[in-house]
Amino acid sequence: MTDQAPGAVVGVDVGGTFTDLVELDQATGRVRLAKVASTLDNQAFGVLNALTAAQVDLAALDLIVHGTTTTTNAVLERKLSKTGLITTQGFRDVLEVGRRTRPQPYGMKGEFTPLIPRNLRLDVPERIDATGAVVTPLDEEAVRKAGQELIDAGCEAVVVHFLHSYANPDHEQRAAEILAGIWPNSHITMGHALLSESREFERGVTAAVNASVQPLLDRYMQRLTDELDAGGYKGDVLVMNGNGGMVSSRRVAIEAAKTVMSGPASGVMAAAYTGRKAGLENLITYDMGGTSTDVALIRDAEPTVSNEIEIEYAMPIHVPMVDVRTVGAGGGSVAKVTPAGLLEVGPESAGAAPGPICYGRGGTEPTISDANMVLGRLDPSRLNAVEGGVSLNQIRDVFASDLGQALDLDATQAAAAVIRIANMKMAGAIRMVSISLGADPRDFALFAFGGAGPLHACALARELGIPRVMVPPRPGITNAIGCVVADLRHDFVQTLNVPLDALEPGRLADVFAAQAAEGEALIAKENIEVRGLRKVYSVDMQFIGQTHLLRVRLERPDIDPATLRTLFEEAYFNRFRVELADIRANVVNANCSVIGTRAELDLSSLIDPPERRATIEDAVMTRRKVYFDAWHNTPVYWRDHLPAQFEITGPAIIQQMDTTVLIEPGDRAVSDEQGNILVKIGGAA
């Protein structure tokens, strides 16, 4: 086969507010898009609505790749299946006592609700020690009795979580066998199955998340595939995982926890793909929406993946996930003047309801979005479409009274100040994410998406010293595009924990070979055509005595210890500017990702070519006054009308259905062959 995929592929991503869909037909080059309201009670309706809206012919469709928030929402809202826990005697409270922290450094308040309530957490006699030796044999009768008690209590799923099962899984496996004999369905999760690492709280929470969302995801996938079948669909459904890879709908519920946070991950995958095609392999992704701002790092076209994500306070899910960090509250962040007379933006947020004043849903506090409206950066004529009927003057009045009075500023100046402080804080947060991952932001391009990302990107880039901003053709449906371009992917972590000088020659290569073989076998089972197999190798290392790990990427799996030491010392020095020649190094984990690459897709037609106008002047919708350091009469372009090749010098606004791109004075925007906008930042800080 060629590099071109055979037929039509649909990517559909269910977000908190909208369900986005993109259909790419590689044979004809046709692109169809849809954005419909999400139906959170049964996301399948929204998916079908989107398919209808885009007029997708289900019978002629080859593949659907689906990103779902079913599991993420269930965990964050604690709308979980009734789940029981069977655990080691004396340890029924592990999920509740956690690791002894509090939600905030200051303030002695805060609550925590464990995933499984205490009366459904039962313990049984059994004990294995840290070496894997049996201290107390498994009381099989007690397992049976506990299982029956949980069934009688109405549990739909069950977790078996024993201490040190990573060292010896025998007891967990035996208990699962016993339960399989009496449990009414297949929703039995063993603690070591998703994560075979020590740390009982993290492993237990990961397993409990898996079990308590498994029945929900299972039912949802069943409903969705039934509906698609009824519509005449004959192809496969693949589901996005939080690691940015995907698995078939038939197998996804087995490791349901891996789908948590898959939405943000697919956006980052789209960024990596888009950047690679454009020759930009090092990106900081910047996704600003109405309620949150997410940031991730892409190096050499690979998104950073972490095994230690905590999705909220005391809720660690230790499976490999794209490391997406939430750094702020998005366009809904509220601005206020503190008793000290200083302007502050966030952390309070107007959220989605009531939201910013300009949403017209009863919001009364000035937000970032409102400031953009006051400054003409967002289109004020949009206010006419708002149900509540808010006028620009009403918003200006709030800025003048709530902020301007205390700061001795007029409404415009107050709004400009809000944007300046917000950008400064976001830039600081992005910088912290970047350096915590050992990267200098100046070596990256900023990939801006989400509804508000392209509005702030140029200012942030200037603040961070980032020379270039990239805005993809369809920033508002980036997650759906991520579904279309994602690869099949399996990540493996093997803990070695051995001093580098004691590492047997060939040991690493053997571990990597075994991981690669397992990954290839899993991909073969998916029954999805792949163009090739790619493997990414790395080791996590530390100096002996340290607890933090540094990831060292390897070009090849067969590496000798001397080279490894050199690579580690280089990586360490680059990160910390510290040399520690006399201290021995430890090899903690060997990691291998096996990636089944799919056919290349041509994204250049995401903006419909016939829509494009011949000249840039033809693309001008209007001009309006926009405030930067002063009011500028600024051209507003309609993105779909821009010619394939253009060059625009700021100030300018490029508007499109799902976002607004702000080109500031001194910045220069050009197009590339893929339909992206690249902005060269003038006079970066």
Add this chain to the structure above:
Amino acid sequence: MTLDAITLSVIQAGLQQVCDEMDLSFSRAAFSPVIAEANDRSDGIYAADDGALIAQGAGGLPVFVGTMQYSTRTLVQMIRDGQVATPEPGDIYIVNDPYLGGTHLMDVRFAMPFYRNGEIFCWLSNTGHWPDTGGSVPGGFSASATAVEQEGLRLPPVRLFKQGKLDSEIYSIITSNIRVADQRIGDVKAQAAALLVGEQRLGELLDRYGDDIVTEAIDELRSRAAIQMTSFVREIPEGTYHSKAWIDSDGVVNEPLEICLAVTRTGDRLIFDFSGSSAPCAGPMNSVQATTYSSVYLAMRHIFPEVPMSAGAFEPLEITGIEGTFLDAQYPRPVSGCAAEVSQRIAEAVFAALVAPLPDRVTAAPAGTSGNFALGGHDPDRGRDFVMYQISGGGYGGNADHDGLANGCSTIGISKAPPVEIMEQAFPVLYHRYGLHEGSGGAGLHRGGFGLDYEVELRRGAARASFVMDHGRFGPQGVLGGQDGTVNKVTVWRGEEAYVPEHLSKEQDIPLAPGDRVHVRTPGGGGYGDPFQRPADAVLTDVVLGRYTVEQAADLFGVVLTGSPMQVDAAATADLRRT
């Protein structure tokens, strides 16, 4: 003022960013898990002339909120008085003397002058908790030291780095006096590198905005922080509020230590008067001045988390009456309990005094102990000695909004406890239980959170158990009609014999043989409000979840539960609650 409010906000955010990057750099590169995992460190920027706090990293350990400026202030004063060598560019001082603006000996401070045009513009300083600084017990937390010399090596301010180079002679004196010395070079370099990160980033900030503008902004921010704190102080009705808090004993003399506090709000000032508190003690439960001040500040920051980290924020707060008490210990009083225990009791006294005037903001008393259990011994299977620490949390106090959190960390820290599996991998122990301390939350409209209940067995070799805990005699205080949380309980099972330490929460070197067990139950938080006002359904839920017994529901909350499945007997409950 020539500066506009927006530039001020921008520079404030910029200074904060410099400190946060120092914090991050220090933690990520550090070797000691106390720093790397528990974030027992802090980084900041301090004024050139008086060491006043300009900005401090948001992720620093709360107990350092106030100490760092006293440490820097003392150093600046000693340089001025000629007691300490004058600095040159690239020098970094090291100091851990508790009486010179410190905490305990393990908190080692580095301070580096930051130069602009040949003049000291400000100081960059950080503190990191070293795993050991010598002394009679590994780790430094002795329950029975009677002089600071027994607690470890005491360093006056000396230049460990001279013009950017480590002084190997001074360093060799340090490494010859501490345990596991070979790994300390990693922490020393991490601690120094964090200051260099700060130097570079602060330099960039000054280059961008100009030295004069930044200087003006620093002054203005300081006075505005004072204004902000004043606005909070004014939330407290004028008057005097009294409280007391107690420490079980000092570990040497088995008598309680008392903190007497009178907080007076008068005008824009809030005065904390500790007169009448106990005299300095023989054992290590003394506090030093900087730690006492810092404990008041961190308590105020728990009550008003919005307060910016700036010397100005402390200006409306006046602390008096500590002279001659155990809250202002002088050389050579032992002080290893000051940061971990005494500081939390000071914060508790502040909470107890201010809960009446600020009932929505202040909680009932939290467990308030670091729960330090140390086990040192010999592991024959590995042929080596070991020292294990189990630090644990306890219940938080009920409050106006909700019940207290279960097993929260200490008031002065913000760190994670080690997993049982990691402890069992590293040490010859087996845990039999690690769960909720049932029934421990103080009864109230909003009850206290539950403490921790763990039992651990020594599997082989021989070892000695030591405890530096508190609240064994007096439970964390309930407020506004709520009851106290349950006390901390330590039981050592040697064979079939149960041994309870004479000081209840403190003892050094209890010998253990294989099979012996240590059973610790940490305190529950204090209750908030009248327990008879607690909705009966909430009490039912607690009993269904096994947090309290049916008897406790009746005795503590006046709720009668019957039947299976269990339900509230409304009539009997009403009767009981009437009496």
